[in-house]
Amino acid sequence: MEKPKNCVLIIFGASGDLTERKLVPALFELRNQNLLPDNFMILGTGRTKLDDFQFREKMKNSLIANSVDKLTENKFSSKISDEFLQNMFYHSIDPKSQDDYLLLKKRIEMLSLEQKDGSNYIFYLATPPILYGIIAANIGAVGLNDQSGGYHKLIIEKPFGYDLESAIELNKKLHGVFIEDQIYRIDHYLGKETVQNLLVTRFSNGIFEPLWNRNFVHHVEITSAESLGVENRGGYYDSAGALRDMVQNHLLQLVGLTAMEPPSSFDSNSIRNETMKVFQALRHIPENEVGKFVIRGQYTASKVRGESIAGYREEKGVGSDSRTETYVAIKFFIDNWRWGGVPFYIRTGKRLPTRVTEIVIHFKSTPHNIFAKESECFRGNQLVIRIQPDEGILLKFGMKIPGTGFNVKSVNMDFHYSDLSNVHVPSAYERLLYDAMIGDSTLYTRGDSVEAAWKFVAPIQNAWKNNPAIKVYGYPAGSWGPEDADSLIEGDNLTWRYPCKNLSDDGAYCEL
Numbered sequence: 001m002e003k004p005k006n007c008v009l010i011i012f013g014a015s016g017d018l019t020e021r022k023l024v025p026a027l028f029e030l031r032n033q034n035l036l037p038d039n040f041m042i043l044g045t046g047r048t049k050l051d052d053f054q055f056r057e058k059m060k061n062s063l064i065a066n067s068v069d070k071l072t073e074n075k076f077s078s079k080i081s082d083e084f085l086q087n088m089f090y091h092s093i094d095p096k097s098q099d100d101y102l103l104l105k106k107r108i109e110m111l112s113l114e115q116k117d118g119s120n121y122i123f124y125l126a127t128p129p130i131l132y133g134i135i136a137a138n139i140g141a142v143g144l145n146d147q148s149g150g151y152h153k154l155i156i157e158k159p160f161g162y163d164l165e166s167a168i169e170l171n172k173k174l175h176g177v178f179i180e181d182q183i184y185r186i187d188h189y190l191g192k193e194t195v196q197n198l199l200v201t202r203f204s205n206g207i208f209e210p211l212w213n214r215n216f217v218h219h220v221e222i223t224s225a226e227s228l229g230v231e232n233r234g235g236y237y238d239s240a241g242a243l244r245d246m247v248q249n250h251l252l253q254l255v256g257l258t259a260m261e262p263p264s265s266f267d268s269n270s271i272r273n274e275t276m277k278v279f280q281a282l283r284h285i286p287e288n289e290v291g292k293f294v295i296r297g298q299y300t301a302s303k304v305r306g307e308s309i310a311g312y313r314e315e316k317g318v319g320s321d322s323r324t325e326t327y328v329a330i331k332f333f334i335d336n337w338r339w340g341g342v343p344f345y346i347r348t349g350k351r352l353p354t355r356v357t358e359i360v361i362h363f364k365s366t367p368h369n370i371f372a373k374e375s376e377c378f379r380g381n382q383l384v385i386r387i388q389p390d391e392g393i394l395l396k397f398g399m400k401i402p403g404t405g406f407n408v409k410s411v412n413m414d415f416h417y418s419d420l421s422n423v424h425v426p427s428a429y430e431r432l433l434y435d436a437m438i439g440d441s442t443l444y445t446r447g448d449s450v451e452a453a454w455k456f457v458a459p460i461q462n463a464w465k466n467n468p469a470i471k472v473y474g475y476p477a478g479s480w481g482p483e484d485a486d487s488l489i490e491g492d493n494l495t496w497r498y499p500c501k502n503l504s505d506d507g508a509y510c511e512l
């Protein structure tokens with residue numbers, strides 16, 4: 001594996017949750033794999049007043065709590081950990097104050113003095129989104145965007161904008177300071193190993209491509225379910241909702257990779273051009289049809305496995321009359337030659353029965369079923385690409401039940417990542433941080449495709465805003481969402497797959 005050039009990673013919002021739970025543990029794991037540059041420094045910044053020692057202590061505690069291998073104090077006091085922590089620094093700033101950036105610049109320059117590969121900087125914005133434009137402008141104002149002495153990159157967390165207009169506005173602001181190649185927009189789903197494997201499954205196996213189109217695929221179903229509620233993020237979530245929080249980014253990225261044409265080569269622009277074409281071909285749902293094609297819901301109080309679960313409106317930070325959706329299901333089409341007429345059904349929600357993300361390709365049935373009388377259990381071939389948990393792939397096909405007659409049963413052919421022993425499956429942030437360091441933006445979203453995704457979502461947002469008569473259906477916490485979402489798919493004589501924790505099970509035999 002390529003070793004990245006020496007660099008300084010400057011984290012804005014370094015005293016926040018994301019830094020502690022995701023970024024620093026991922027960087028530590030990269031250090032353990034020897035995939036960080038030889039000379040790598042982290043400079044945390046934020047309004048909280050901390051000195052280097054306090055910051056290191058805070059990061060050490062969070063590493064012990066959050067590291068992939070659940071480090072013990074013992075393992076942690078190794079040489080690697082000491083060296084990792086010694087290369088962490090902290091500089092307190094008010095991110096809105098331009099004056100503070102002059103001192104910040106000096107500090108960064110001091111840290112990079114020892115680096116032999118030039119002054120390479122990565123700025124990671126782990127702050128509230130409202131600050132993205134301001135921080136970028138202030139970085140530019142003190143010349144920290146200038147790449148004459150080394151590369152200077154900006155990594156930006158989602159949400160990227162609040163709607164189409166704000167995303168365009170943010171892109172404009174960023175492009176006023178950085179060129180597109182310097183900007184790395186995170187969608188952590190693209191960092192998931194199984195999401196990347198979707199590309200490998202499709203484009204390294206000759207058997208799928210001939211079937212991967214309207215001639216053989218009946219419909220595509222994508223589910224991203226969570227069993228947790230909004231936890232302590234009620235304040236943020238109530239102004240976002242599932243459409244902005246999950247659909248505009250993670251789910252549409254999965255749609256893009258599932259539906260894209262084979263790229264001519266495996267480089268970031270070829271891949272991203274192809275997903276962009278999918279976004280451009282998404283048939284926008286007219287505002288007056290949103291009620292028919294989009295179902296939104298909100299979880300209500302319920303008992304799940306004996307435990308009382310609060311309804312969404314009782315969550316901290318959520319208004320008691322909130323109409324924010326915690327569940328969305330959408331039926332839509334992709335208007336191109338490959339997918340013309342094939343319905344895509346996507347759904348996501350909080351407080352569903354289990355945490356599962358998967359893509360299901362439902363193939364068309366045989367043109368004439370000669371075993372129809374005895375085959376009630378078999379509904380056609382399905383290819384299930386499981387993103388999480390029990391990561392893997394499953395093909396469902398019909399097989400004769402041994403014995404008299406010709407009874408056909410659905411059986412599984414499956415592969416589980418857990419069967420690969422001794423293979424380290426990197427976390428999404430490990431992969432994405434490493435890629436940014438080596439300058440590979442394949443798994444980051446490009447400005448134009450973020451805007452194209454917002455364009456698809458915009459009529460839904462507008463319809464909900466302009467037409468309060470479109471219902472927010474309640475669904476009991478722990479259920480599979482509103483019944484009307486079942487009707488969305490059942491109206492086409494289909495049903496959702498009811499996935500379980502284990503890839504091979506579904507429906508009635510579920511371990512959740």
Ligand code: BG6
Nearest residue numbers: 158188189226245246250357388
């Ligand atoms: C985040 C959303 O982007 O993705 C969260 O803001 C959601 O609301 C999370 O819980 C889901 O990510 P994962 O990796 O747990 O599927």
